[in-house]
Amino acid sequence: MIALDDTDRALIRALAQDATASAGALGRDLGLSQPACWRRIKRLREAGVFRATRLDVDTAALGFGVTVFLGVKLATKGRVSLEDFERAVSAIPEVQTVEHVLGAYDYRLRVVARDLSDFERVLRRRIMTLPGVGNLDANVLLSEERRPGPLG
Amino acid sequence: MLDDTDRRILRHMMAEPDMAGGALAERAGVTASTLARRLERLRARGVLHGLRGVIDWRALGYEVEVSLRVTLDKTQPRAFDEFIAAAREVPEVLEIQTFLGQVDVRLSVIARDMAHYQQLYRERLLTLPHIADIEALMHVARVKDREALPL
Helix, strand or coil: CCCCCHHHHHHHHHHHHCCCCCHHHHHHHHCCCHHHHHHHHHHHHHCCCEEEEEEEECCCCCCCCEEEEEEEEECCECCECHHHHHHHHHCCCCEEEEEEEECCCCEEEEEEECCHHHHHHHHHHHHCCCCCEEEEEEEEEEEEEECCCCCC | CCCHHHHHHHHHHHHCCCCCHHHHHHHHCCCHHHHHHHHHHHHHCCCEEEEEEEECHHHHCCCEEEEEEEEECCCCCCHHHHHHHHHCCCCCEEEEEEEECCCCEEEEEEECCHHHHHHHHHHHHCCCCCEEEEEEEEEEEEEEECCCCCC
């Protein structure tokens, strides 16, 4: 595990907000020279501190007014291959994220749709036809807040 | 309104958010100056908020990730506001989502290990106000993680 000091933590917070921020600009904010800041960023990236870059958009402005979280329970555990289910569910364009979880459900899906009737179409034609799908639990997202996390 | 060029640019950016400006312009079939102008306009109109680095908390020593589905006591008129304000005070809470459905609020929580999670759960999470019911889903693996839109 990578050891971090306060400056590293401040850099991680800043890059989580704006992944395109330059070493020069970040260095100025933190009182580091551009090369020193660049070296720190390189070290953080090489340690795998960031697993991806996410494009943050207003989904409603782009015509996707509905986000639904679906809990999926597989009906025939043991008989249906998890790989088949995972491959099929990942191929659905409206399904943004698929998490394998332990608990009341086997999978947790984040699904986007233009509106509720579009969601119904995705649910009936795409999700309910997936191999092995059993119980479904749908919750419509009303608001979402991402927090900075434990970075001191 | 967005036109086809805007949609094409956004689609390519969503597919590969790390792509540099030159490669992106080429992929979307526009000049570098058109790309810059379009991105500026999308930002100004509030469609594009920015590019965020997604932290891999495992790389920082947080091995446990739990999704807590909470039902609130809705006889308390300020249950939502007070619960959410208190949840914001817990640094290990990464996401707070509110829902229409069986679940009222969902918290995404990380912990260093199970002992740390147990301590957080008992001391910081179960003590949050107005909880009527709480259910935990333990994260096992991320199968797909692409918050792209089918534009």
